[in-house]
Amino acid sequence: MARRSVHPNPTRTAPGKGSKSTQRERILTGMITAANRDGYAGASVSAVIAEAGVSRPTFYDYFADRDACFLAMIAEVHGRLLALLRPAVEAEAPEHALQACLRVLVDFAASEPAQARFLMNESLAGGTSALAARDGSIMEIAQLVEDRYAELKPAKAVPDFSARMLIGGVYRLLAVRTRRGDPRVSSLVEDLLGWVAAYERPLKKGRWRSLQPLAPLAPSPFLPEVPLRAPPPLPPGRPRISAAEVAENHRRRVLFAAALLAEQKGYTASTVADICKLAGIDARAFYAMFADKQDAFMAVHELGFQDLMAVTAGAFFAGSSWPERSWEGARAFTQFLEANPTIAHVGFVEAHAVGPGAVQRVEDSHGAFTIFLQEGLQYAKPDPPPSRPTMEAIITTIFEIVYSQARTGAELQLSGLVPHMTFLTLAPFLGAEPADAVIDELLAGRSGK
Amino acid sequence: MAEDPVGRAAEGRTRRRGGGRGTGSSAVRRSLRRERLLGAIVEVTAREGYAAVTLASVTDAAGVSRRSFYECFADKDACFLAALKEQQEQLLAGIRRAVVREPERAAQIAVERLVAFASSTPATARVLLGEAMAAGPDALDARDRAVDEIGALVEAAYDSLDQGTPAPDVSPSVMVGGVCRALAARLHRGDPASPGLGAELIDWLASYERPLAAHCRRGLRPVRLPPAVLGNGIVHLASPDLAERAAGEEVVSWHRARILAAVARLSERRGYAATTVTEIARQAGLSPRAFYRSFADKQEAFAALHEQQFRAIMAVSAGAFFAQQGWPERIWAAGRAFASYLEQNPALARTSFIESYSGDSERLRRVEELVGAFTLFLQEGYEHGARGSAPTAIALDAIATTVFELAYRYIRADRVRELGSLVPHSAFISLAPFLGPEDADRFLAAQIESLAQ
Numbered sequence: 001m002a003r004r005s006v007h008p009n010p011t012r013t014a015p016g017k018g019s020k021s022t023q024r025e026r027i028l029t030g031m032i033t034a035a036n037r038d039g040y041a042g043a044s045v046s047a048v049i050a051e052a053g054v055s056r057p058t059f060y061d062y063f064a065d066r067d068a069c070f071l072a073m074i075a076e077v078h079g080r081l082l083a084l085l086r087p088a089v090e091a092e093a094p095e096h097a098l099q100a101c102l103r104v105l106v107d108f109a110a111s112e113p114a115q116a117r118f119l120m121n122e123s124l125a126g127g128t129s130a131l132a133a134r135d136g137s138i139m140e141i142a143q144l145v146e147d148r149y150a151e152l153k154p155a156k157a158v159p160d161f162s163a164r165m166l167i168g169g170v171y172r173l174l175a176v177r178t179r180r181g182d183p184r185v186s187s188l189v190e191d192l193l194g195w196v197a198a199y200e201r202p203l204k205k206g207r208w209r210s211l212q213p214l215a216p217l218a219p220s221p222f223l224p225e226v227p228l229r230a231p232p233p234l235p236p237g238r239p240r241i242s243a244a245e246v247a248e249n250h251r252r253r254v255l256f257a258a259a260l261l262a263e264q265k266g267y268t269a270s271t272v273a274d275i276c277k278l279a280g281i282d283a284r285a286f287y288a289m290f291a292d293k294q295d296a297f298m299a300v301h302e303l304g305f306q307d308l309m310a311v312t313a314g315a316f317f318a319g320s321s322w323p324e325r326s327w328e329g330a331r332a333f334t335q336f337l338e339a340n341p342t343i344a345h346v347g348f349v350e351a352h353a354v355g356p357g358a359v360q361r362v363e364d365s366h367g368a369f370t371i372f373l374q375e376g377l378q379y380a381k382p383d384p385p386p387s388r389p390t391m392e393a394i395i396t397t398i399f400e401i402v403y404s405q406a407r408t409g410a411e412l413q414l415s416g417l418v419p420h421m422t423f424l425t426l427a428p429f430l431g432a433e434p435a436d437a438v439i440d441e442l443l444a445g446r447s448g449k
Numbered sequence: 450m451a452e453d454p455v456g457r458a459a460e461g462r463t464r465r466r467g468g469g470r471g472t473g474s475s476a477v478r479r480s481l482r483r484e485r486l487l488g489a490i491v492e493v494t495a496r497e498g499y500a501a502v503t504l505a506s507v508t509d510a511a512g513v514s515r516r517s518f519y520e521c522f523a524d525k526d527a528c529f530l531a532a533l534k535e536q537q538e539q540l541l542a543g544i545r546r547a548v549v550r551e552p553e554r555a556a557q558i559a560v561e562r563l564v565a566f567a568s569s570t571p572a573t574a575r576v577l578l579g580e581a582m583a584a585g586p587d588a589l590d591a592r593d594r595a596v597d598e599i600g601a602l603v604e605a606a607y608d609s610l611d612q613g614t615p616a617p618d619v620s621p622s623v624m625v626g627g628v629c630r631a632l633a634a635r636l637h638r639g640d641p642a643s644p645g646l647g648a649e650l651i652d653w654l655a656s657y658e659r660p661l662a663a664h665c666r667r668g669l670r671p672v673r674l675p676p677a678v679l680g681n682g683i684v685h686l687a688s689p690d691l692a693e694r695a696a697g698e699e700v701v702s703w704h705r706a707r708i709l710a711a712v713a714r715l716s717e718r719r720g721y722a723a724t725t726v727t728e729i730a731r732q733a734g735l736s737p738r739a740f741y742r743s744f745a746d747k748q749e750a751f752a753a754l755h756e757q758q759f760r761a762i763m764a765v766s767a768g769a770f771f772a773q774q775g776w777p778e779r780i781w782a783a784g785r786a787f788a789s790y791l792e793q794n795p796a797l798a799r800t801s802f803i804e805s806y807s808g809d810s811e812r813l814r815r816v817e818e819l820v821g822a823f824t825l826f827l828q829e830g831y832e833h834g835a836r837g838s839a840p841t842a843i844a845l846d847a848i849a850t851t852v853f854e855l856a857y858r859y860i861r862a863d864r865v866r867e868l869g870s871l872v873p874h875s876a877f878i879s880l881a882p883f884l885g886p887e888d889a890d891r892f893l894a895a896q897i898e899s900l901a902q
Contacts, residue, residue: 222756224756224757224760225702225705225706225709225753225757299680302680302768305768305771306764306765306767306768307760307764309763309764309767309768309771310759310760310761310763310764310767311760313763313767313822313825314756314759314760314763314819314822316822316825317818317819317821317822317825318815318818320638361772364771364772364774365771367771368767368770368771371825371826371828371829372825374828374829374831375828377831378828378831378842
């Protein structure tokens with residue numbers, strides 16, 4: 001219940017622990033609390049003002065609507081983060097700019113978990129503008145790093161990968177940890193520093209930093225025949241089709257309609273009525289199969305995930321050694337997404353919008369792809385072996401790459417990035433130079449397989 | 450005369466070129482020709498794959514006339530079957546003799562002998578352990594019978610021992626069948642089956658060891674469990690009847706889908722060998738020309754169907770696997786979903802476990818790759834390394850092929866609906882090499898307990 005503010009507080013005090021905050025700050029803090037608890041969808045104006053202890057008119061004095069408040073808080077947290085990053089990056093040698101950033105990001109997640117969670121996790125559910133704000137935050141941090149790199153002599157060694165993607169990958173890693181309230185977040189620093197060290201090489205020898213796609217690879221022979229699509233409506237007066245087949249037909253049409261709507265309108269804005277209309281079935285048939293919108297959407301997500309996993313696995317095992325398997329897996333993975341942009345969108349852009357109850361499942365499905373890295377531990381027996389967080393970071397970075405491509409809305413161009421993704425995968429196990437050697441072999445000999 | 454038929458055929462050719470009829474009665478000469486034919490068919494199969502073997506290639510390789518061939522064998526299949534049986538007899542005899550001397554190592558001896566066979570005569574081993582499974586139902590029967598005979602030898606040995614003797618708590622015939630598949634896959638890939646592999650497999654077997662009196666898995670006693678609920682995200686493979694006329698470039702992809710559905714239907718009813726392109730096209734409601742726009746030949750269409758079925762099975766298993774936290778829980782869930790899906794889709798089960806094993810060597814290699822794909826689910830087991838020595842690559846392959854063999858046997862015997870009741874045993878096969886048999890059993894007992902509630 002909203003508490004009416006009895007004492008309006010005109011003095012603007014400095015923000016800080018325990019001091020009296022302005023109304024605006026209380027609203028923003030209320031937004032973080034509500035969003036972290038119930039997700040973007042649950043962070044309504046009512047919920048926010050209840051947390052903040054302000055009236056509804058007061059809320060609207062400061063913000064046009066919920067979204068404006070949400071975005072303002074993203075900007076606010078980003079600003080605080082940047083204020084911590086700038087001096088840290090300046091204090092270190094230019095070639096350690098990225099490492100400095102990673103230290104600050106992890107420390108921030110450890111010391112300000114609510115804010116970190118909001119910026120890195122809840123933003124993913126906030127719709128297009130929120131995603132843009134989140135991406136903007138990452139890009140600004142990456143720019144800090146790039147600006148420092150510009151001061152370097154070409155012989156200096158830096159991680160040979162796009163800072164923007166690495167930071168995005170770390171955002172995702174921290175998003176999971178802060179969402180789960182992981183108390184050992186700060187221990188990630190060592191893992192992440194070790195991780196990026198694997199990519200280091202002199203600036204002038206950099207191959208992968210620019211994330212410039214190479215020529216698309218020849219199509220993988222392991223892609224499904226038919227891209228996933230909705231089955232056509234049943235012909236009228238259907239005499240020979242069993243009840244089970246009718247139900248299956250309806251179910252698939254609902255799944256595909258849900259996927260399309262998520263891509264076009266966004267999950268949050270889509271309704272059950274929308275889904276039924278697009279699928280061409282009535283609400284009763286819908287509710288016979290699915291409990292609600294979230295249930296239908298999670299089924300689509302599940303379908304997409306399982307298919308992507310199965311396609312990747314089938315291609316992976318066509319390789320005769322782990323590096324070759326990683327390559328073949330990445331090829332099928334990227335090409336499958338290119339052929340099924342709706343799945344790419346549902347899995348990588350809209351996925352977090354499902355709401356707190358289902359996000360666990362989404363995160364698990366992302367984490368699942370670390371399974372393709374496990375064999376690397378047996379193959380390379382690196383010393384020390386890449387840690388679990390390192391393997392997660394490799395996958396979350398690949399996911400960040402896919403996500404950023406899918407966000408552009410243009411035709412996905414992912415298979416040209418297979419060499420980059422392979423470098424990301426192999427270097428922590430084999431070392432940067434051996435990884436490049438393997439990639440060159442694969443590019444030369446096997447791209448036409 | 451060489452024991453290896455491949456060598457024997459070559460010898461025979463030299464001998465024939467050396468001079469006319471040779472010595473001895475006509476019965477002896479016929480017997481020699483028969484021997485050469487048996488050697489030749491193995492040699493040619495090793496080279497070309499069974500499907501491509503022709504009578505002419507066999508008689509050429511043997512240096513024998515067509516008429517002589519028909520004096521010995523009714524047809525190619527009969528010749529091949531005879532060659533198989535001859536090889537199997539040899540292998541069995543060797544195992545039998547060794548097991549009599551050391552019954553407490555019966556399972557290990559079987560494995561050692563198979564590895565020795567694969568490493569000393571790889572081409573012949575590839576035919577016996579691999580190609581034979583693509584040579585039609587009679588050859589498959591012979592293969593299964595031979596595996597069962599080895600299994601029976603091991604069981605008989607166990608019966609003769611003090612029940613306190615440690616032995617691997619795995620069904621011997623399923624294990625032997627699994628090891629045969631794992632070795633065949635290696636040979637098909639061109640990886641040498643080095644004798645060292647034997648030691649690794651023995652080590653793998655050791656991970657299932659417990660006193661005979663404590664054995665609870667070997668007998669494959671069914672465990673009644675409620676069926677696993679498969680999630681909402683599964684999409685069953687498309688039925689062609691519902692596919693309407695599509696326009697433009699969609700036509701081709703809808704045709705492909707209809708062809709695959711037709712192949713699935715025919716494969717279940719008639720098997721790979723008996724199905725023709727004409728029949729497939731007719732079943733799909735298309736002209737043969739439309740078929741050839743999508744697929745070069747029958748083998749390619751079957752290959753595409755098999756990929757599709759693999760993906761469906763993998764998707765279901767992966768979905769269940771990743772829905773759990775904790776590796777043993779994941780293995781249990783994946784095993785349950787896997788069995789449930791096959792139970793609900795018996796036609797798919799038959800096609801993907803039996804009919805898929807068809808076509809040329811490259812096809813067989815791919816089939817074996819896909820079986821090996823399920824080792825993906827085992828990788829996480831290394832993080833659970835309770836045991837001193839972790840399973841090696843061949844052990845991982847053997848786990849996957851042994852579980853596959855178990856499913857294959859039940860599917861082939863039309864007992865697909867019992868697969869769910871075997872999940873505790875198949876899960877044990879996956880878990881014990883990492884957790885040890887006691888912890889694996891404890892875990893499984895807890896899972897069964899919680900399902901009973």
